[in-house]
Amino acid sequence: MTDVTVGVIGAGLMGQELASSIGRWMALTDASFAPRITAVCDLSSERRRWFERLGTIEISTEDYREVLSSDVDVVYIAVPHHLHEQIYTATARAGKAFLGEKPFGFDLEATQAIVSAIDESGVFARCSSEMPFFPGAQEAVRAVMQGELGTILDARFAFLHSSDLDRAKPINWKRRVETCGPGGVMTDLGMHVFHVPLRLGWAIEVLAAHLQNIVHERPDGEGGVAECDTIDNATIFAEGSTGSSQFPIVFETKRIAPGETTTWAMPAIGTEGGGSFSTKYPKSLRRFEMRAGRQVWSVEDLGSVSAHPSITGAIFEFGFADAVQQMWASFFAELADDLAGRYACATPSEALEAQRVVDDALRVGVRR
Numbered sequence: 001m002t003d004v005t006v007g008v009i010g011a012g013l014m015g016q017e018l019a020s021s022i023g024r025w026m027a028l029t030d031a032s033f034a035p036r037i038t039a040v041c042d043l044s045s046e047r048r049r050w051f052e053r054l055g056t057i058e059i060s061t062e063d064y065r066e067v068l069s070s071d072v073d074v075v076y077i078a079v080p081h082h083l084h085e086q087i088y089t090a091t092a093r094a095g096k097a098f099l100g101e102k103p104f105g106f107d108l109e110a111t112q113a114i115v116s117a118i119d120e121s122g123v124f125a126r127c128s129s130e131m132p133f134f135p136g137a138q139e140a141v142r143a144v145m146q147g148e149l150g151t152i153l154d155a156r157f158a159f160l161h162s163s164d165l166d167r168a169k170p171i172n173w174k175r176r177v178e179t180c181g182p183g184g185v186m187t188d189l190g191m192h193v194f195h196v197p198l199r200l201g202w203a204i205e206v207l208a209a210h211l212q213n214i215v216h217e218r219p220d221g222e223g224g225v226a227e228c229d230t231i232d233n234a235t236i237f238a239e240g241s242t243g244s245s246q247f248p249i250v251f252e253t254k255r256i257a258p259g260e261t262t263t264w265a266m267p268a269i270g271t272e273g274g275g276s277f278s279t280k281y282p283k284s285l286r287r288f289e290m291r292a293g294r295q296v297w298s299v300e301d302l303g304s305v306s307a308h309p310s311i312t313g314a315i316f317e318f319g320f321a322d323a324v325q326q327m328w329a330s331f332f333a334e335l336a337d338d339l340a341g342r343y344a345c346a347t348p349s350e351a352l353e354a355q356r357v358v359d360d361a362l363r364v365g366v367r368r
C-alpha cells in the first residue's frame, strides 16, 4: 500500500470531515494507498488543535505557504471562497496535487485564473463534489450513459437545505457576497447540481433564472445586526443538449427550503425510461419503464454498494460521510492511475463550466 501524506488548509467543517474519512480508511477493502494528514493550516489555533488527536501532525501553522513548501504529497483546501483564487493558484504553482473545495473560484474570473494555473503547472487537481458517489446516483448515471432512458425529455437537479430557515441564526461568511461570491447560493452549491449533467456530456444553456434574497439581515453574533446580501435561493431554467436532442433542465440550489435538511436529487425522464434518486431515500432508486404496454414506476433498494468496495454490508445504508470517503478514494485512485473506469471527481474544466452557468444565471436572472 502506498503511503500518501496530506496537508489540510482550512481546518473547519470540511477539513475535519476529511480527517474523519481518513480515520476510518480501513473500511475501504481495495485501496492501494494509505493517506495520512501530516500538516494542518488554519488561522484558528483551536481548530488546528482539533487535528492533534490524529497523532500524525508534523506541521501546524497559520500560514498556508508552510504547507506548500513542505514535502506533503497532496493538499486539501477548504477555506472561504474569497481565498480560493490565491491559495489554489499558489498550490498549483508549488507543484502540489490538490483537491479544492467547491466552488473552484469566487466568480468566473477567479475560476479562469485557477484553471489557467493548473494547466500551466500540469498538477493533478480536482474539485470537491461528493453527492454523485451515492450508490443511487452512480446507478442513475450509468443508466443514462448507457442510453436506457432513450431520448431525454426532462431533467432536474436539486441541492436543497434549510440551514438558513432560522432567521435568528447569526450571519457567517457564506451569507456575505464579499466572502461567498456574487452568485450566493449558486456559487456555494452550484457544483453539486452541475457535476452530473456536465459529466454526462450535456451542454447547458441558461434560459432564465429566479434569484431570491429572502433574509436581508441577521444577528452579527455580537449583539447587533448585519446585512445579509447573498442570494438565498436560486432556480435556473435551462436547456440541456446531448448534441442530438434538446430538453428542459431545472437546477435548484436553495438554502431556505423548508422540510429539507440536505437533499440532493436528480430525477430525469426519457422516451424509453426514467429514474429518480434523492438522498432523502439513500438506499432507493426509482425507475420508470414500459412493461407490456403499461407505464411502471418501480423502486430498487440498492443498499450500500459503492464504487470503491468497503467492509460495510450491501444491506446497510449509505450516508454523507461515505460519499465523502468514496470521493477521496476516487481522487487517490485517479492520482495513482488506478481508477479503472470508476466515477472520477469533478475536473477543473467541469468546475469552470459550472461557474460559467452561474455567471449566465446572474446575467439573465430576475432578482427578488
Ligand SMILES: NC(=O)c1ccc[n+]([C@@H]2O[C@H](COP(=O)([O-])OP(=O)(O)OC[C@H]3O[C@@H](n4cnc5c(N)ncnc54)[C@H](O)[C@@H]3O)[C@@H](O)[C@H]2O)c1
Pocket (backbone or CB within 6 Å): 009, 010, 011, 012, 013, 014, 015, 041, 042, 043, 044, 047, 062, 064, 077, 078, 079, 080, 081, 083, 101, 102, 103, 128, 129, 130, 188
Ligand atoms: N463538499 C461539501 O459538501 C461542502 C460542505 C460544506 C462546505 N464546503 C466547502 O468547503 C469550504 C470550506 O467550508 P467549511 O464549511 O468547511 O467552512 P468553515 O468556516 O467551517 O471552515 C473554513 C476554515 O478556514 C479557515 N480559514 C479562513 N481563512 C484562512 C486562511 N487565510 N488560512 C487558513 N485557514 C483559513 C477558518 O478559520 C475555518 O476554520 C468552502 O469552499 C465550502 O464551499 C463543501
